[in-house]
Amino acid sequence: MASTVPAERNLRRVIGDGDSIPDGEVEGVGEQELLDLYRSMVLLRSYDERSVIYHRQGRIGTYAIFWGHEAIQAGAFHALEDEDWIFPSYRESAIGLLRGMPAATVLSWWRGHPAGWWNPADYNLASICVPIATQVPHAAGLAWGKRLRGESTCALTFFGDGATSEGAFHEGANFAAVMRAPLVLLCNNNQWAISTPLSAQTKAEALVDKAAGYGIPGLRVDGGDVLAVHEATREAVVRARAGGGPTFIEAVTYRAEPHATADDPRPYIDPERVEEARANECLGRFEGYLRRQGVLHDDLEQAIKADAAGVMRAGIAAAEAEPAADVGLLFEHALVDPPASFAHDLAELRRILGE
Amino acid sequence: MSDLYLVEAVNDALRVEMERDENVMVMGEDVGRAGGVFRATAGLRDRFGPDRCVDTPLAEAGILGSAVGLCMAGFRPVCEMQYDAFSYPCLDQLINHVGRYRWRTGGKMTFPITIRMPYGGGVRAPELHDDSPETYYVHTPGIKVAIPSTPADAKGLLAAAIRDPDPVVILEPKLVYRTERGEVPDGEHVVPLGKARLAREGSDVTLVAYGAMVRVCDRAADELDASVEVLDVRSLKPLDEDALLASAAKTGRVVLVQEAPRTCGFAAELAAILAEKALLDLRAPVLRVTGYDVPYPYWTIEDAYMPSVARVVDAARTLLDF
Numbered sequence: 001m002a003s004t005v006p007a008e009r010n011l012r013r014v015i016g017d018g019d020s021i022p023d024g025e026v027e028g029v030g031e032q033e034l035l036d037l038y039r040s041m042v043l044l045r046s047y048d049e050r051s052v053i054y055h056r057q058g059r060i061g062t063y064a065i066f067w068g069h070e071a072i073q074a075g076a077f078h079a080l081e082d083e084d085w086i087f088p089s090y091r092e093s094a095i096g097l098l099r100g101m102p103a104a105t106v107l108s109w110w111r112g113h114p115a116g117w118w119n120p121a122d123y124n125l126a127s128i129c130v131p132i133a134t135q136v137p138h139a140a141g142l143a144w145g146k147r148l149r150g151e152s153t154c155a156l157t158f159f160g161d162g163a164t165s166e167g168a169f170h171e172g173a174n175f176a177a178v179m180r181a182p183l184v185l186l187c188n189n190n191q192w193a194i195s196t197p198l199s200a201q202t203k204a205e206a207l208v209d210k211a212a213g214y215g216i217p218g219l220r221v222d223g224g225d226v227l228a229v230h231e232a233t234r235e236a237v238v239r240a241r242a243g244g245g246p247t248f249i250e251a252v253t254y255r256a257e258p259h260a261t262a263d264d265p266r267p268y269i270d271p272e273r274v275e276e277a278r279a280n281e282c283l284g285r286f287e288g289y290l291r292r293q294g295v296l297h298d299d300l301e302q303a304i305k306a307d308a309a310g311v312m313r314a315g316i317a318a319a320e321a322e323p324a325a326d327v328g329l330l331f332e333h334a335l336v337d338p339p340a341s342f343a344h345d346l347a348e349l350r351r352i353l354g355e
Numbered sequence: 356m357s358d359l360y361l362v363e364a365v366n367d368a369l370r371v372e373m374e375r376d377e378n379v380m381v382m383g384e385d386v387g388r389a390g391g392v393f394r395a396t397a398g399l400r401d402r403f404g405p406d407r408c409v410d411t412p413l414a415e416a417g418i419l420g421s422a423v424g425l426c427m428a429g430f431r432p433v434c435e436m437q438y439d440a441f442s443y444p445c446l447d448q449l450i451n452h453v454g455r456y457r458w459r460t461g462g463k464m465t466f467p468i469t470i471r472m473p474y475g476g477g478v479r480a481p482e483l484h485d486d487s488p489e490t491y492y493v494h495t496p497g498i499k500v501a502i503p504s505t506p507a508d509a510k511g512l513l514a515a516a517i518r519d520p521d522p523v524v525i526l527e528p529k530l531v532y533r534t535e536r537g538e539v540p541d542g543e544h545v546v547p548l549g550k551a552r553l554a555r556e557g558s559d560v561t562l563v564a565y566g567a568m569v570r571v572c573d574r575a576a577d578e579l580d581a582s583v584e585v586l587d588v589r590s591l592k593p594l595d596e597d598a599l600l601a602s603a604a605k606t607g608r609v610v611l612v613q614e615a616p617r618t619c620g621f622a623a624e625l626a627a628i629l630a631e632k633a634l635l636d637l638r639a640p641v642l643r644v645t646g647y648d649v650p651y652p653y654w655t656i657e658d659a660y661m662p663s664v665a666r667v668v669d670a671a672r673t674l675l676d677f
Contacts, residue, residue, distance in 0.1 A: 085427070119463030120427060127459050131451045137417050138452070141424020148406055149428060168447065171417030178412050179421075333462030334455075334497055336520040339549075339593040 007208040007218030011252060014227035015289045023289055026231045033078070034295050037226055038286060039304055040074035040098050045283050046308035047094040047103065051110065054316060055261045060110040064090045065257040068224070071282035072188050072251045074098070075229030076156060079237050087126040087139035087157035091188060099123045103315025108322060114329050115322045133163035136172030136185070143181035154182035154240040156233070162193025164210060165201055173246070177214040182240030184233060185248045188223060190255035195268040211248035223251030224282040256281065327353065359539045362532040364506035365395045365471070368513040369433065371543055373403050376431065379517055382409040382418060383435030392437055393473055393532055415444040419470065423452055426466045433517060436472035439486040445470070446491060453522045454497030469516040473529035475567050475614055477661050479654045486651055487615035492524040493592050499523040499548055500591040504569035506537035508589055511546025519548065528567035535570070548590045551598035557584035560608040560671050563599065563625060565589055568612045568662060575667035581675055591621055599625060600633050607638035608674040612662050617645040639677035642670045
């Protein structure tokens with residue numbers, strides 16, 4: 001039997017508070033890397049804030065907000081190489097932007113338009129997973145398959161605290177561990193599954209403790225600290241590439257926004273705790289760090305934010321310029337060899353639609 | 356040609372397809388060291404190694420879910436679900452992902468997954484080892500389903516499933532696994548999906564079935580004092596509608612036989628097609644002989660549940676006397 005290492009409970013932090021808690025550093029992360037992380041966080045923040053507005057304007061459909069989770073997404077993303085695979089939940093819907101996916105693609109997906117389709121192999125990015133935790137076994141399978149092929153590629157999957165209650169999480173994590181799959185299991189513990197608090201989700205003292213049950217290492221980081229997330233993910237990736245199998249990372253944060261645009265959290269949320277989370281949100285914390293390090297100044301910040309705003313303006317314009325989807329797409333692509341009934345059904349539909 | 360039991364034909368298909376394509380891998384519970392609880396995968400681990408005939412954790416959603424990821428890495432996984440009723444945990448993956456993933460990539464990525472499992476009753480097994488779950492699978496968009504009744508078709512349909520670029524579920528009648536032998540072509544043998552098999556030609560009445568029920572219909576045909584046609588559907592989706600309609604046009608009398616419970620069973624779909632497209636060919640109502648809408652019973656009374664030769668004969672006589 002492999003020895004089981006107790007999960008690391010201490011919340012890892014790198015970024016200080018500019019006062020009594022000193023700033024740390026991450027080895028190998030210099031000015032360039034810091035600014036790459038910052039640009040990614042700004043792009044994600046811009047995507048998220050604009051999407052909420054687009055939703056209110058009726059330009060996209062129901063949207064799952066990830067405001068305040070940019071540190072987890074960007075920090076983890078930058079620990080990966082381009083050939084590594086990412087398996088997102090809907091909470092990381094815009095992670096593809098960091099791999100060069102047009103914002104219009106993701107916006108189209110939220111607009112319910114097939115222009116939101118992409119080929120996962122083009123970005124090494126799986127389609128957005130809507131059911132909870134069912135992407136975890138996909139990630140385990142991809143990572144296992146890459147190991148079988150002798151490639152050094154690894155996979156990373158994002159999921160929330162609620163997902164750890166799902167059977168799919170358990171089966172996927174266990175599969176990955178048994179198959180020694182090079183996988184990073186990254187749990188965004190924002191302490192809410194819509195209205196269900198973590199205390200109603202688990203009796204585990206910390207989600208990271210679940211790692212021990214799979215015989216894999218567990219790390220716990222401050223999910224509002226992009227550098228702590230980055231460092232922990234990098235450690236997990238190095239272990240995965242070296243044949244050490246999966247790692248579970250619990251990134252602890254707090255959901256300061258509704259679950260989605262369709263959710264009104266007022267009946268269940270603690271407004272004081274939300275205010276605290278908003279005041280301590282990850283982008284502002286990182287900006288403070290970058291300024292203290294002398295890496296960020298007003299002009300640069302404005303330029304980076306203007307770039308991100310431009311990406312979003314171009315993205316929504318391109319998404320809205322998409323012609324209405326042809327009804328033939330109902331049938332096309334469902335199967336490589338469509339049955340005869342598809343052609344019959346489509347012809348009948350076109351006749352009734354008067355096309 | 357070799358004279359094989361149906362389960363041996365399954366094994367032969369897996370061996371031939373694994374030799375033909377190194378991306379084909381078999382995975383499931385007890386498929387490796389034990390060679391499968393029915394020995395359908397016997398010898399594959401020794402021949403192809405533990406990475407191509409993989410003993411997995413006991414986790415049906417994990418098996419099918421990781422198969423999705425394996426496809427993304429270029430493999431063609433053949434997943435064994437140990438028993439019909441134990442396959443249900445995989446439905447979450449099947450319905451939410453396997454059947455729709457290609458569509459949501461705009462056809463850019465394919466998922467050549469084969470899911471195979473023993474199904475059906477009549478083998479005196481403990482509870483929940485006897486289900487006929489085909490409706491759940493057939494009802495799922497993006498999934499093809501085939502059910503062989505002969506050793507040759509067991510090999511050929513499984514080979515077709517493994518080579519198919521889309522996900523295919525193969526339900527293997529465990530009652531027939533070691534009760535029927537047949538001639539099976541050696542080497543590569545593919546039976547295309549979407550083609551029914553005329554098991555017996557006749558002109559008075561058509562008995563339509565698949566899997567273990569084909570043999571029941573064949574025996575019923577022997578007992579009937581009429582010219583009986585037996586149509587083995589064998590590919591439920593895609594369905595060979597032409598074969599069904601041709602036989603209905605020929606005999607004008609159709610009995611549909613399935614061992615699954617009646618409501619929304621596959622026979623209901625066949626009956627709907629006949630109602631839509633064969634009404635003027637029919638000389639009598641379409642009748643179904645099915646399992647009942649009750650839980651599959653304990654084995655001392657399972658014979659009363661399973662469609663019997665007597666029930667099929669009774670239905671056919673009703674039509675002949677209509």
